[in-house]
Amino acid sequence: xxxxxxxxxxxxxxxxxxxxxxxxxxxxxxxxxxxxxxxxxxxxxxxxxxxxxxxxxxxxxxxxxxxxxxxxxxxxxxxxxxxxxxxxxxxxxxxxxxxxxxxxxxxxxxxxxxxxxxxxxxxxxxxxxxxxxxxxxxxxxxxxxxxxxxxxxxxxxxxxxxxxxxxxxxxxxxxxxxxxxxxxxxxxxxxxxxxxxxxxxxxxxxxxxxxxxxxxxxxxxxxxxxxxxxxxxxxxxxxxxxxxxxxxxxxxxxxxx
Amino acid sequence: xxxxxxxxxxxxxxxxxxxxxxxxxxxxxxxxxxxxxxxxxxxxxxxxxxxxxxxxxxxxxxxxxxxxxxxxxxxxxxxxxxxxxxxxxxxxxxxxxxxxxxxxxxxxxxxxxxxxxxxxxxxxxxxxxxxxxxxxxxxxxxxxxxxxxxxxxxxxxxxxxxxxxxxxxxxxxxxxxxxxxxxxxxxxxxxxxxxxxxxxxxxxxxxxxxxxxxxxxxxxxxxxx
Amino acid sequence: xxxxxxxxxxxxxxxxxxxxxxxxxxxxxxxxxxxxxxxxxxxxxxxxxxxxxxxxxxxxxxxxxxxxxxxxxxxxxxxxxxxxxxxxxxxxxxxxxxxxxxxxxxxxxxxxxxxxxxxxxxxxxxxxxxxxxxxxxxxxxxxxxxxxxxxxxxxxxxxxxxxxxxxxxxxxxxxxxxxxxxxxxxxxxxxxxxxxxxxxxxxxxxxxxxxxxxxxxxxx
Numbered sequence: 001x002x003x004x005x006x007x008x009x010x011x012x013x014x015x016x017x018x019x020x021x022x023x024x025x026x027x028x029x030x031x032x033x034x035x036x037x038x039x040x041x042x043x044x045x046x047x048x049x050x051x052x053x054x055x056x057x058x059x060x061x062x063x064x065x066x067x068x069x070x071x072x073x074x075x076x077x078x079x080x081x082x083x084x085x086x087x088x089x090x091x092x093x094x095x096x097x098x099x100x101x102x103x104x105x106x107x108x109x110x111x112x113x114x115x116x117x118x119x120x121x122x123x124x125x126x127x128x129x130x131x132x133x134x135x136x137x138x139x140x141x142x143x144x145x146x147x148x149x150x151x152x153x154x155x156x157x158x159x160x161x162x163x164x165x166x167x168x169x170x171x172x173x174x175x176x177x178x179x180x181x182x183x184x185x186x187x188x189x190x191x192x193x194x195x196x197x198x199x200x201x202x203x204x205x206x207x208x209x210x211x212x213x214x215x216x217x218x219x220x221x222x223x224x225x226x227x228x229x230x231x232x233x234x235x236x237x238x239x240x241x242x243x244x245x246x247x248x249x250x251x252x253x254x255x256x257x
Numbered sequence: 258x259x260x261x262x263x264x265x266x267x268x269x270x271x272x273x274x275x276x277x278x279x280x281x282x283x284x285x286x287x288x289x290x291x292x293x294x295x296x297x298x299x300x301x302x303x304x305x306x307x308x309x310x311x312x313x314x315x316x317x318x319x320x321x322x323x324x325x326x327x328x329x330x331x332x333x334x335x336x337x338x339x340x341x342x343x344x345x346x347x348x349x350x351x352x353x354x355x356x357x358x359x360x361x362x363x364x365x366x367x368x369x370x371x372x373x374x375x376x377x378x379x380x381x382x383x384x385x386x387x388x389x390x391x392x393x394x395x396x397x398x399x400x401x402x403x404x405x406x407x408x409x410x411x412x413x414x415x416x417x418x419x420x421x422x423x424x425x426x427x428x429x430x431x432x433x434x435x436x437x438x439x440x441x442x443x444x445x446x447x448x449x450x451x452x453x454x455x456x457x458x459x460x461x462x463x464x465x466x467x468x469x470x471x472x473x474x475x476x477x478x479x480x481x482x
Numbered sequence: 483x484x485x486x487x488x489x490x491x492x493x494x495x496x497x498x499x500x501x502x503x504x505x506x507x508x509x510x511x512x513x514x515x516x517x518x519x520x521x522x523x524x525x526x527x528x529x530x531x532x533x534x535x536x537x538x539x540x541x542x543x544x545x546x547x548x549x550x551x552x553x554x555x556x557x558x559x560x561x562x563x564x565x566x567x568x569x570x571x572x573x574x575x576x577x578x579x580x581x582x583x584x585x586x587x588x589x590x591x592x593x594x595x596x597x598x599x600x601x602x603x604x605x606x607x608x609x610x611x612x613x614x615x616x617x618x619x620x621x622x623x624x625x626x627x628x629x630x631x632x633x634x635x636x637x638x639x640x641x642x643x644x645x646x647x648x649x650x651x652x653x654x655x656x657x658x659x660x661x662x663x664x665x666x667x668x669x670x671x672x673x674x675x676x677x678x679x680x681x682x683x684x685x686x687x688x689x690x691x692x693x694x695x696x697x698x699x700x701x702x
């Protein structure tokens with residue numbers, strides 16, 4: 001069996017006095033789809049943000065695709081990564097945000113082509129051709145020349161997905177991508193992800209509150225609480241026969257809604 | 258290049274003179290602020306009048322005052338008022354000009370402060386059958402004052418920093434004093450630098466003072482007695 | 483003196499005023515951007531220098547700065563003509579206020595925009611110039627417009643170091659003729675028209691720049 005594509009070893013993370021992770025260990029295999037569920041403030045989003053290099057760590061190691069994410073070898077030792085190393089590591093990763101974070105001053109198409117052109121040096125023709133394909137995939141071919149502020153929330157998030165895919169990441173991080181949406185817009189976004197995983201294999205790490213979606217799409221579900229994985233396993237097992245009391249309580253609260 | 262070095266003896270000689278003139282600067286700022294606050298309130302209240310013509314004319318008066326130079330306004334009052342038989346001392350002219358100019362700025366602060374009061378407060382005052390004077394005095398102003406403090410304070414500091422312009426109509430404030438000392442001794446370095454430092458010190462102190470006033474001010478407002 | 487003559491003398495002064503604005507404004511914008519960015523992003527010693535510049539020029543008065551540059555610098559062996567002194571003093575003064583405009587506008591761009599640009603792996607300079615700055619610029623236009631009007635007003639100070647600007651000509655005429663009401667009335671009107679012209683121009687610029695941002699969506 002090949003080495004895991006993501007590996008957290010003894011990771012420590014604090015925000016000032018607040019300890020998020022004290023000794024966190026976690027692995028994701030290549031092409032595995034992992035859902036992270038759990039109460040808010042349990043460190044779910046922080047996990048993704050650390051992987052995307054939006055947050056640093058205070059201890060431990062993280063490996064991504066066989067290389068250390070936050071450290072780099074230097075004179076036979078591992079030292080904190082410089083911006084060049086982080087730049088290289090980010091090529092593996094793509095992220096879709098809860099609040100979309102589309103660039104409001106660019107058209108939908110520019111949002112998708114800007115990074116491939118500027119960061120990867122892809123030609124304009126090639127970038128636009130790929131953007132058209134992605135817009136087709138997310139069902140927004142007719143919105144290429146619109147500006148983000150003219151789109152609905154669901155449309156914005158579909159652009160957000162297309163924008164992340166444009167960089168061809170091997171690992172896709174989805175951070176509560178439907179939490180900011182009106183309920184009736186949730187499915188149009190989730191359908192995009194459903195189609196996506198049908199067509200291609202991805203390593204995907206998603207933080208979500210949509211339990212039925214997590215159950216349907218994941219290879220593995222992790223229940224998070226207070227900065228630790230309380231319980232993990234196949235979705236059917238977690239959702240139908242949770243072992244831990246905290247998992248049961250959490251899932252009951254959701255079903256109750 | 259005789260003046261390249263700093264002459265401490267000369268500095269100590271002129272320092273008391275500049276401090277005396279600082280009193281004039283501070284007096285002009287103080288009187289100017291009072292006048293500006295009064296004018297600002299008048300403009301702000303007139304901008305809320307029922308007469309559309311009055312509202313629009315006040316808008317343009319304020320716009321006009323704000324978009325023309327204070328120095329020209331000072332000259333205008335200094336040269337033109339006597340034409341109407343009104344002769345004023347340089348200090349009075351200066352206070353009048355500063356008050357008018359910054360009154361126009363303050364009116365915008367006061368207006369947005371008053372506009373910041375929730376509609377429900379006005380409705381409650383009406384429901385209680387308060388007169389318009391009581392509504393302002395007891396309901397609106399007590400709540401509106403705190404948010405107005407920082408902007409008002411900043412404009413008063415800005416006014417303070419524009420008082421040197423009163424030297425143009427021979428008011429013996431700090432800059433005028435420095436200029437006279439400089440031209441009599443052929444040394445501008447020390448007097449001008451001293452004045453600059455005093456301005457810096459005073460405005461930093463004032464900024465600190467405003468911050469303190471704002472911090473100490475009760476958040477929920479206070480009643481005007 | 484005939485009214486026409488008065489106006490023509492004043493017009494000569496207005497040309498000088500406009501010249502000073504035209505030279506000091508680019509200097510102010512240059513100072514605002516360079517020191518605003520240094521204040522935000524540069525390492526500590528440069529940041530300190532920027533803070534000293536900003537606090538000094540904002541904390542003292544424009545007229546004193548003008549006098550200092552014009553009267554005191556010669557003592558250090560730096561003699562500059564009145565026009566240069568005027569442009570430098572006003573440019574540095576307005577520029578110091580502009581640094582705060584630049585800083586505030588950049589900081590008002592939502593944090594999510596930085597995060598998205600990191601996630602898409604833009605370099606830090608691409609992040610600033612391609613993602614953050616275009617959005618910040620729109621926020622800067624109205625306060626920069628106000629500063630431009632402040633600059634026009636501040637040019638009147640140069641009359642006190644004997645530059646023949648609009649205010650200088652007005653005072654000269656007022657000292658030699660008795661038509662003070664007409665003179666200062668016309669001068670105030672001149673300044674007012676210049677300010678209104680700036681207001682008009684700035685509004686146009688703002689509409690133009692915010693077009694891409696989808697119906698002023700940034701402000702919503």
